[in-house]
Amino acid sequence: MDRFRHPLLGGNTLWVLGLDVLLVIIFQLASANGAFLNPINVQAILTTYSQVMMLVIAQTMLLGAAQIDLSQGATAVLASVVAGTVLVSMSAGGDPGPHITLPVLFLVTIVVGLLAGVINGVLVGWLRINSLVATLGTLGIYLGTAQVITNGENLYGVPLSIQSAFGSVYLWRVPLSTLLAAVVVAVVWIQFRRGSFGTHTIAIGSSEKAAIRNGIDTRWHMVKLYSVAGALCGIAGAFDLARFTTTDIGGHGNDALAAISGAVIGGTSLFGGKVYFFGALLGALLALILQSGLVILRFPPFYQVIAIGFILILAVAIDSFRNRNEMR
Amino acid sequence: MSHADPVLEIRNVAKQYGQITALTGVNIQMFAGEIVALLGDNGAGKSTLMNIMCGALPPSSGEVLVRGEPITSLHHAQEMGIGMVYQDLALAHHLTVAENMFLGRELRSSGLAGTLGWLDSARMDRKATEEIAHLGISTLRDVRMPVRLLSGGQRQVAAIARALMWSKAALLLDEPTAALGPKQVALVLETIKTIAAKGMAVCLIAHDIPSVLAIADRLIILRRGRIVRTLPAAGQTVTSVVSMMVGENDDAAAA
Numbered sequence A: 001m002d003r004f005r006h007p008l009l010g011g012n013t014l015w016v017l018g019l020d021v022l023l024v025i026i027f028q029l030a031s032a033n034g035a036f037l038n039p040i041n042v043q044a045i046l047t048t049y050s051q052v053m054m055l056v057i058a059q060t061m062l063l064g065a066a067q068i069d070l071s072q073g074a075t076a077v078l079a080s081v082v083a084g085t086v087l088v089s090m091s092a093g094g095d096p097g098p099h100i101t102l103p104v105l106f107l108v109t110i111v112v113g114l115l116a117g118v119i120n121g122v123l124v125g126w127l128r129i130n131s132l133v134a135t136l137g138t139l140g141i142y143l144g145t146a147q148v149i150t151n152g153e154n155l156y157g158v159p160l161s162i163q164s165a166f167g168s169v170y171l172w173r174v175p176l177s178t179l180l181a182a183v184v185v186a187v188v189w190i191q192f193r194r195g196s197f198g199t200h201t202i203a204i205g206s207s208e209k210a211a212i213r214n215g216i217d218t219r220w221h222m223v224k225l226y227s228v229a230g231a232l233c234g235i236a237g238a239f240d241l242a243r244f245t246t247t248d249i250g251g252h253g254n255d256a257l258a259a260i261s262g263a264v265i266g267g268t269s270l271f272g273g274k275v276y277f278f279g280a281l282l283g284a285l286l287a288l289i290l291q292s293g294l295v296i297l298r299f300p301p302f303y304q305v306i307a308i309g310f311i312l313i314l315a316v317a318i319d320s321f322r323n324r325n326e327m328r
Numbered sequence B: 001m002s003h004a005d006p007v008l009e010i011r012n013v014a015k016q017y018g019q020i021t022a023l024t025g026v027n028i029q030m031f032a033g034e035i036v037a038l039l040g041d042n043g044a045g046k047s048t049l050m051n052i053m054c055g056a057l058p059p060s061s062g063e064v065l066v067r068g069e070p071i072t073s074l075h076h077a078q079e080m081g082i083g084m085v086y087q088d089l090a091l092a093h094h095l096t097v098a099e100n101m102f103l104g105r106e107l108r109s110s111g112l113a114g115t116l117g118w119l120d121s122a123r124m125d126r127k128a129t130e131e132i133a134h135l136g137i138s139t140l141r142d143v144r145m146p147v148r149l150l151s152g153g154q155r156q157v158a159a160i161a162r163a164l165m166w167s168k169a170a171l172l173l174d175e176p177t178a179a180l181g182p183k184q185v186a187l188v189l190e191t192i193k194t195i196a197a198k199g200m201a202v203c204l205i206a207h208d209i210p211s212v213l214a215i216a217d218r219l220i221i222l223r224r225g226r227i228v229r230t231l232p233a234a235g236q237t238v239t240s241v242v243s244m245m246v247g248e249n250d251d252a253a254a255a
C-alpha cells in the first residue's frame, strides 16, 4: 500500500478539517447565545449532510477514475419520485406502517439509482462518451422523467411512517439518516481501500491505457463504478423523501456541483488517480457550515456560494502548486 | 507436442491504422530458449507487431498462436504466459510499484477478508520486492513508492520486473533499456539470457545494436511494415545490421 497516500489524512484533509473547526468556532462565537451549536441547528446540518455524504463519496470514487457525474441530483430526485409514487399507490387504504414503507423506500430508491448509474456507465464505458457530456445528457433525461411522472408537481400524500420511523428519528441525538450514511461511508471506504475495486479505479484514473494493458476490463469497471455511484444517489433520494415526505424536484440542481467542489476542496484531483474520501467529506461539510453560519448571522445565504467559490479555487491552486513541486 | 513446435507464432499478420498500413504479411515463429531481436528504423512497425504478439492490439488480419492455440484477447495471452514490457511501460502513476506489478492479478487475503474481496497487500509487497531483488538491480528498493515519484530508469525496472513475474511462455520487451544506465542495461541483458536459458522464448526490440548482437540468437529486420530479412545474429556487425535496416544493400542489389 502506498505510504505516500495516507488512508485518512491525505490530500487537503488536515487543513480542510482545520478550516471546518475554525468556522464552527467563529460562527459559534459570533452568533447570539451560541445559536450555531444549538442542538436543533446541528441536527439540521447533520440531516442535510447525510445526503451530501452519499453524493460526495460517489463523486470522489468517480473522480478517482477521472470521471464526473453531473446527473447526481437528478438521479436522487428520480429515485425519490419513483419511490414516492410507489409508496403513494401502496397507501391508498392508509399507511401500511414502517415495516413495509421503509424497505420499499430503500429498495426502490437504490434500484432506480443503480439503473441510472448503469445507463451512465454504459454511455461512458461502452459507447465511450465523455462523462461530462454523457451525464449532462442524463441529468436532463432523469430530471425530465421525474417531472413527467409527477406532471411537474411535487408528490404529496407519501405515507408519513417513513418520516416518523426514520426521517425524524434521532439516536443519541444524532439523526438516524446521518448514522446510516456514516455506516455506508465506512463500508464503501473500506471496500475501496482493501479490495481491487479501488486499485482498478485509480489505475483507470492514472492511465486508462495502462489499466487495459494490465488486463482490466475498463468497460465493465465503468459500469460497476457508475452503478455504485448511482445507488448512493438513490440512498440520498431516500433520505430526502423520508425527511420531508414530499419530493423536491427543483431543489437538487446544485447537488452534483457541490459534491464535486467538496471532493476537490478535499484534495481529490479532477484528472484522476487521487482519491481522498475524508478530505472530500470535510470539504463538503464546509459548504454546509458556511451556509448555516451565514444564515444565523443574518447574511444573505448567497454569500456562501461566493465563499465556496474562493475556497475551491484556493484548494486547486494549492494542489497544483504541490504537483509542480512533485514533478521535480 | 514436440520440442520443435514454436512457443509463439505469428501467421500472416497485417495491421492497418485507417489509411496507414503498419504491417503486411508478417510471419514469425519463436521457439523456446531463443532470443529474437526485432530491428528496424523508427516507424518500421516494431511496436505495432509486438503489441499484436501480446494480444494488446488486434491484427487487421492474420492470427497469433501460443503453443498452437490462437489468442483471442490480451487477457487470454496473459493467461497463456505472455509477458510484455511496453514501450510506454503501461504503468499507473498513482499506484505503487507493487500495486502495478499485481495490477489486474491481485492476490486476495485468505479467510473472511478474502471472501470480502480484500487484497493481501503485505504479500504482494513482499513478492514484488523479491522479484526486483531477483533481477539484481538495486536502484528500486521500496515497492511501496508510487510510480509517479520514480525516475525513468526506476519505472523501467518496475515494468521489467512485472513482465518477468508473469511470463511463463514468452517474454516480449519493447525498448526495455532505453532509460537505464549502462550497469542496469548489463543486468537486464543478463536476466534476459538467464530467462531464455530456462526455456522461455524472448523477443526484444532495442536501439542499442551492439548489445542486441551480444545476446540475440536471431535477427528479424522490419522495413515499412514488412519483414525483409531473418538471419542468425552470429557473424553480424553493427554496420551490416544498420545497412539492412535502412535498406542500402537491397537498393544496391535492385539497381
Ligand SMILES: Nc1ncnc2c1ncn2[C@@H]1O[C@H](COP(=O)(O)OP(=O)(O)O)[C@@H](O)[C@H]1O
Residues within 6 Å of the ligand: B017, B020, B021, B022, B040, B041, B042, B043, B044, B045, B046, B047, B048, B049
Ligand atoms: N495508434 C496509431 N494510430 C495510427 N498510426 C499508428 C499508430 N501506432 C503506430 N502508427 C503508425 O504505424 C507505423 C509503425 O509504428 P510503430 O509500430 O510504432 O513503429 P516502431 O515501433 O517500429 O517505431 C508508423 O507509421 C506509425 O506512425
Ligand SMILES: [Mg+2]
Residues within 6 Å of the ligand: B046, B047, B048, B087
Ligand atoms: Mg516503437
